[in-house]
Amino acid sequence: MLELKNARxxxxxxxxxxxxxxxxxxxEAVFLVGPNGAGKSTTLRGIIGHxxxxxxxxxxxxxxxxxxxxHERARLGIALVPEGRHVFPQLSxxxxxxxxxxxxxxxxxxxxxxxIFDRFPRLAGRRSQQAGLLSGGEQQxxxxxxxxxxxxxxxxxxxxxxxxxxxxxxxxxxxxRDLARDGLSVLLVEQNAVLAMKICSRGYLLxxxxxxxxxxxxELKTKSEMRELYLGGLGKGN
Amino acid sequence: xETFVQLIAAxxxxxxIYALIAAGYAVLYTATGFVNFALGAQAxxxxxxxxxxxxxxxxxxxxxxxxxxxxxxSVASWAxxxxxxxxxDMLSAVIMSFGFSIVMAEFVRIIAxxxxxxxxxxxxxxxxxxxxxxxxxxxxxxxxxxIVLFAALALVFRSRGGMSIRAMFQDKEMAETxxxxxxxxxxxxxxxxxxFAAAAGILTGPxxxxxxxxxxxxxxxxxxxxxLGGLGRISTAIIGAIMLxxxxxxxxxxxxxxxxxxxxxxxxxxxxxxxxxGVFGSKTKVKV
Numbered sequence: 001m002l003e004l005k006n007a008r009x010x011x012x013x014x015x016x017x018x019x020x021x022x023x024x025x026x027x028e029a030v031f032l033v034g035p036n037g038a039g040k041s042t043t044l045r046g047i048i049g050h051x052x053x054x055x056x057x058x059x060x061x062x063x064x065x066x067x068x069x070x071h072e073r074a075r076l077g078i079a080l081v082p083e084g085r086h087v088f089p090q091l092s093x094x095x096x097x098x099x100x101x102x103x104x105x106x107x108x109x110x111x112x113x114x115x116i117f118d119r120f121p122r123l124a125g126r127r128s129q130q131a132g133l134l135s136g137g138e139q140q141x142x143x144x145x146x147x148x149x150x151x152x153x154x155x156x157x158x159x160x161x162x163x164x165x166x167x168x169x170x171x172x173x174x175x176x177r178d179l180a181r182d183g184l185s186v187l188l189v190e191q192n193a194v195l196a197m198k199i200c201s202r203g204y205l206l207x208x209x210x211x212x213x214x215x216x217x218x219e220l221k222t223k224s225e226m227r228e229l230y231l232g233g234l235g236k237g238n
Numbered sequence: 239x240e241t242f243v244q245l246i247a248a249x250x251x252x253x254x255i256y257a258l259i260a261a262g263y264a265v266l267y268t269a270t271g272f273v274n275f276a277l278g279a280q281a282x283x284x285x286x287x288x289x290x291x292x293x294x295x296x297x298x299x300x301x302x303x304x305x306x307x308x309x310x311x312s313v314a315s316w317a318x319x320x321x322x323x324x325x326x327d328m329l330s331a332v333i334m335s336f337g338f339s340i341v342m343a344e345f346v347r348i349i350a351x352x353x354x355x356x357x358x359x360x361x362x363x364x365x366x367x368x369x370x371x372x373x374x375x376x377x378x379x380x381x382x383x384x385i386v387l388f389a390a391l392a393l394v395f396r397s398r399g400g401m402s403i404r405a406m407f408q409d410k411e412m413a414e415t416x417x418x419x420x421x422x423x424x425x426x427x428x429x430x431x432x433x434f435a436a437a438a439g440i441l442t443g444p445x446x447x448x449x450x451x452x453x454x455x456x457x458x459x460x461x462x463x464x465x466l467g468g469l470g471r472i473s474t475a476i477i478g479a480i481m482l483x484x485x486x487x488x489x490x491x492x493x494x495x496x497x498x499x500x501x502x503x504x505x506x507x508x509x510x511x512x513x514x515x516g517v518f519g520s521k522t523k524v525k526v
Contacts (some may be wrong), residue, residue, distance in 0.1 A: 048415055049367045074417030086412040088405045102398060103417035150417070 001026050001061060001185055002078075002154055008055035009039070009046035015054050016042040017210040019035040022189050024154060025220050031178035031188045031196035033226075034206030041083060043206070044158050047187070049073045075104055079152035081187075083159040085143040089132025093123055093142055096131050116145040119175065137168035144175065145159040153204065154185040160199075161192045173199055194225065240370045245491040246484065248412035251377045251445075253483020254384035257476045258438035260467075261391060263430035264475035268407045270429050272324050273332045273469075276315060277431060278457025279339035280308045281439030283346065285448050288440045289357035290350055297360050305436040311342075312432030313425055339454055347450035357443035380441045387437060388476060394430075395472075403427070455499075459486075462506040468516025478516060 002024045011205040017039040024030045030042050045051040047058060049070035058066045060076055068076075088096050097116055101109045117124035120141040126134065131142055140160070147155055160176065161169035169192070177199045180186045190196035196203060197217045205213035205226060213225055220226050262277045284304035292300055315338060324331035359376035366373055394400050406413040406420050414420045438456065446452055460479055467478015482505065490498040509516065 050411060050415070069419075069421075070411075070414045071417045071419045074415060080415050081411065082415070086409050088408045090408055090413070091405060093402070095401055096405075098398075099401050099413075099418075100416050102402070146416070 001028075002187070003059045004043070004056065005045070005059075006056035007043075007046060007053060007058060007063070009051050010043050010054055011042075011051060016209055017046065019056070020206070020210055021056075022204050022211060022214075027183040027185060028202065029177075029186035029188065029200040031190055031193075031200040031203040032206055033190060033193045033203065034198055037208075038206040039205055039209040041098040041158055042209075044080070044156055044187075044189055047073075047156060048078065070097070071103075074150070076146075077151075077153035079147035079150050079155055081140075081143045081147050081155065081157040082159070083162060085136075087131040087134070089130065089141050091131055092128050093131055093134070094127040096142055096146055097149050101149045103150065112149050112151065116149050119148070120145055130213055136164050137172065140164060140168075140172050141175070148179070152184075154187060155179065157186065157188045160188060160190055161195055169195065178221050198219070241491065243371050245487050247371055247373050247377065248491075249482070249484035249487030250480065251380045252288055252487055253480035254380050254507075255438050255442050255456075256460040256463045256483050257384065258387065258434045258441070259456060260464035260475045260479035261388065261472055262434040263461060263464045264469055264472040265391075265427050265431050265434075267469050268472065269403070269424050270324065271328055272316075272320060273335070273461070274312075274316075274320070274334040274431065275332065275430075275457045275461070276311075276339040276342065277435040277438075278453035278455070278460065279342035280311050280432060280435040280449075281442065282450065282453030283311070283342060284436035285357065285441030285443040285452070286346055286350060286439075287492060288360075289425070289443045290355055290448055301360075301440060304440055305433055308439070309429045309432035310437035312428040312435070316428045317425065329364075336457075343450040344453060350448075350450070352450055354447045354449040356447050359444035360440075376441075376444050378525035380445075383437060383441060387434065391430075391472065393412045401449075459499075459502050462502055465516060466505060466509050468519025470515065470519050472520040474516055476511070477518065481517075 002039065004020055004022050007017060007020045008015045020039070020043060022030070022032070032043065034040055042051060046053055049068060055065040056065060060078070065073055065076065088099065091099065094113070097110065097113045101112050117127070118215065122138055123141055123145060131139065134142060160172060164172065173195050176186060176188070180199060186200065188196055188200055197220070200217065202216050203214070203220055204211045213220065213223055259277050259281065263273055266272055266274050284307070287304040287307060288300045292303070309336065320331045320335060323334055361375040361379040364375045366378065367376065395404060402418045403423055406418060406423055410420055435453070439453070442452065442456065459482070463479030463482035464475035465478065466482050467476070468474035482502065485505065486498050486502055489501045513519070
């Protein structure tokens with residue numbers, strides 16, 4: 001569905017991602033892990049359209065999308081849960097969902113919003129509260145809800161667990177895993193490789209702007225690079 | 239007491255005109271971080287189109303023309319000039335808008351001459367007596383038009399479309415990511431600021447008479463007003479501009495007519511030192 005081939009993405013003339021080839025298939029959940037500065041967030045920014053593609057290609061169902069503006073890519077069905085949540089702090093929970101729901105086809109808005117409240121009952125109880133006053137976990141649920149209310153075909157998540165307590169990110173992680181099992185395509189950037197492997201079925205290890213390892217979760221678990229770098233002590237705890 | 243009431247009314251009228259420009263500033267600033275100093279010159283051109291250039295046309299046509307031209311200048315100057323510069327360096331774009339306002343003023347001076355020309359109010363020269371207050375039809379019209387436009391602005395922002403604009407004000411990149419065409423929304427807001435500028439010019443003409451550089455001082459004083467209240471929110475910018483109008487008029491009436499402009503800029507300096515985010519602004523909003 002989404003494919004990057006030899007992609008070079010950066011800021012102005014400086015490229016951070018040098019030569020990256022990754023793909024996400026229909027109904028597939030894929031993760032990207034890697035150390036700081038590996039180019040994970042830049043990759044996502046390139047997919048969303050906030051950073052220009054300097055070389056290679058980005059295609060969506062075989063069509064080149066590298067020239068499309070972010071809002072045009074959103075309308076193809078690519079939704080982002082950004083790092084740091086980025087809920088609209090002065091809008092209420094309901095308004096955050098409504099703003100997202102009313103972009104594109106203006107149909108079944110109420111129904112779509114209610115389905116988000118069914119999925120995240122904690123948000124339902126806070127629907128008129130200002131989003132900026134929610135806890136970190138609730139904001140993350142809202143950011144996911146805001147993406148889902150658009151009924152996307154691909155959910156792109158940047159740092160699901162960052163800044164959240166373990167109990168909370170386990171919960172949020174389960175929600176995303178359920179979504180993936182229900183057939184939604186997911187591209188997850190996650191610093192916590194254990195969590196990423198629970199949610200996704202396949203993944204890439206990025207380093208210095210390129211993919212140094214790729215494979216299914218089972219394959220990756222056997223690789224020494226993954227074990228040493230990311231599973232180490234964490235793996236035993238979980 | 240009578241003087242006081244009289245001065246308050248005059249101050250509200252002056253303040254409303256400042257507030258029309260200040261609202262334009264705040265709408266654009268919250269959306270883009272850009273301060274369009276050319277709004278004053280657009281007001282001036284709106285005034286010349288209404289009162290000077292085309293006296294043979296019916297009034298309503300001249301007014302509509304003034305509004306349309308102001309909208310076009312607003313939108314085109316952003317789309318073709320400021321935007322490209324603003325993306326690289328916001329301050330350069332702001333200074334550019336100031337330069338553009340001088341170009342517009344000189345352009346009008348070449349066509350119409352630099353001598354101030356009288357403008358006749360579309361509302362006649364009548365004066366109404368309300369209790370101890372005597373107020374001209376034109377002043378009343380200023381207040382009514384101001385209230386109508388500010389109410390319309392509030393309605394726009396409370397509407398469904400306005401919700402996306404508010405979302406964009408809070409997080410532009412995220413709004414764009416959600417699929418809101420922020421560039422198009424910004425163009426719409428420039429058009430809106432054009433309407434407000436034209437209204438300010440049409441309403442100012444009969445009060446100050448028309449001169450090519452009237453817009454430059456209007457732009458600066460309205461900016462001081464917006465900063466006084468807080469440029470980061472539309473409501474505080476409007477209130478600040480009205481407060482400045484009141485302050486200026488009371489000062490001119492009770493203290494000194496000669497130093498009223500000095501007062502305006504003394505207020506400006508004081509606000510920047512003491513409360514740079516404005517009297518009502520919150521600290522986090524400071525971006526000036």
